[in-house]
Amino acid sequence: MGEQAKIWTAKVLTLFPEMFPGPLGCSLAGKALQDALWRLETLDIRGFATDRHRTVDDSPFGGGAGMVMRPDVVDEAIGHALASAPELPLVFLTPRGRPLDQDLVRGFAAGPGVVLLCGRYEGIDQRVIEARAPLEVSLGDFVLSGGEPAAIALLDACVRLLPGVIGKETSLDEESFERGLLEYPHYTRPAVWQGRAVPEILVSGHHERVRAWRLGQAEALTRDRRPDLWARYADGRGQPNQTTKG
Ligand code: SAM
Numbered sequence: 001m002g003e004q005a006k007i008w009t010a011k012v013l014t015l016f017p018e019m020f021p022g023p024l025g026c027s028l029a030g031k032a033l034q035d036a037l038w039r040l041e042t043l044d045i046r047g048f049a050t051d052r053h054r055t056v057d058d059s060p061f062g063g064g065a066g067m068v069m070r071p072d073v074v075d076e077a078i079g080h081a082l083a084s085a086p087e088l089p090l091v092f093l094t095p096r097g098r099p100l101d102q103d104l105v106r107g108f109a110a111g112p113g114v115v116l117l118c119g120r121y122e123g124i125d126q127r128v129i130e131a132r133a134p135l136e137v138s139l140g141d142f143v144l145s146g147g148e149p150a151a152i153a154l155l156d157a158c159v160r161l162l163p164g165v166i167g168k169e170t171s172l173d174e175e176s177f178e179r180g181l182l183e184y185p186h187y188t189r190p191a192v193w194q195g196r197a198v199p200e201i202l203v204s205g206h207h208e209r210v211r212a213w214r215l216g217q218a219e220a221l222t223r224d225r226r227p228d229l230w231a232r233y234a235d236g237r238g239q240p241n242q243t244t245k246g
Contacts, residue, residue, distance in 0.1 A: 008038040008162050009088065009113035010155050011081045012148075013074075015056060015120050017042040019148045029156055032165045038113075040155075045069070048076035057121050067121040071128035074117070078132050081115045090134040092117045092124070093147030093154070097136030100154060102177035104137065108154070109161035116154065118147030174214070180233040182226060184217035 012020055020042045021033060032038055046054050050073075057067040078090065091114050098104070108114050117124070117134060129136075139150035160166055176183040187198040201213045223230045 006112060007036060008109070008158075009041065009085060010038065010158075011041045011043060011085065011088065011113070011115045012118065012151050012155075013043050013045055013077045013081055013116065014118040014146075014148055014151070015045050016118075016146065016148055017044045020152075023152055024155055024159070028165060029159045032159055032162065035164075037162055037164050038159050043077055043081055045073060045077045048080065049073050060122060065122070069119060069121060069124040071125035071131075074124055074128045075131065078115070078117065078128070085113070085115070087112050088115045090115045090117065090132060091154070092119070092129060092134040092136050093139065093150040094119060094123065094136050095138050095141070095143055097138040099138050099140065100150075100157075102157075105154070105157040106161065109158040114154075114158070116147070116151040118151050120146045174218075177229075179218075180229060180236065181218040181222045182229070184214040184221070 014020070021030065021040055024030060024040065025033065029038075033040060046056050049056050049070075055070070056073050057069050060066065060068045082088065082090065089108070089111065091108075093116060137150075137154065139153055144150060161172065166172060172178065174183060187202060191198055191203065199213070201209055204210070219230075219233075222233060
């Protein structure tokens with residue numbers, strides 16, 4: 001008898017468990033959560049503090065502004081999260097991490113789930129980061145007040161890739177980044193809006209020409225807006241397509 005597949009599981013270590021599920025309780029991710037296509041567990045880091053005041057932070061050695069999350073408390077919380085799920089990768093959301101991208105998201109979604117560690121204040125004591133060696137992931141080159149919005153974004157991106165979450169799985173194939181390209185523009189009714197007509201090709205009924213037009217649009221957008229992606233894409237397919245602009 002085969003073992004039943006485990007549900008994709010997210011464990012979030014946070015000082016603000018009330019921020020979850022938040023937006024993840026709505027729409028696609030929320031429905032998938034209700035349907036048990038994935039599981040969300042939040043662990044309140046403060047619950048692992050041992051003193052009377054439930055202290056989780058202290059002033060930085062060396063001086064300076066702000067507070068730092070204590071290594072002993074954070075380590076206890078991580079240990080608790082991993083004890084029942086040692087197979088889950090530990091991810092620390094931090095501005096100095098590897099920028100989150102679709103490759104990383106695909107990797108997480110294909111695995112058993114994630115344990116997400118959310119920092120607050122000035123950050124987390126470096127010694128627990130070294131001891132636990134999490135994968136450090138950034139949402140982008142800006143500073144959030146905490147890791148929670150980054151955790152929510154990461155989970156949203158993962159959950160929509162899980163089997164059964166998006167009805168027609170084929171609709172994911174052409175999305176931005178799936179082929180190393182940004183996605184082509186979309187149009188719907190009315191066919192003419194404020195004097196702007198949808199591109200004629202889209203109402204032509206020629207599926208092959210529509211497909212080629214969309215690819216051309218995706219290539220042109222990527223070339224114009226994301227030279228970094230374009231260089232990689234062009235590299236992968238031999239030569240950049242210079243005929244598709246506009
Ligand atoms: N002092 C830190 C610095 O200058 O890099 C910023 C600390 S920030 C106010 C508090 C927490 O928010 C961080 O420990 C991290 O967990 C989270 N955070 C902030 N910006 C982030 C980003 N771009 N991506 C992921 N997490 C972020």
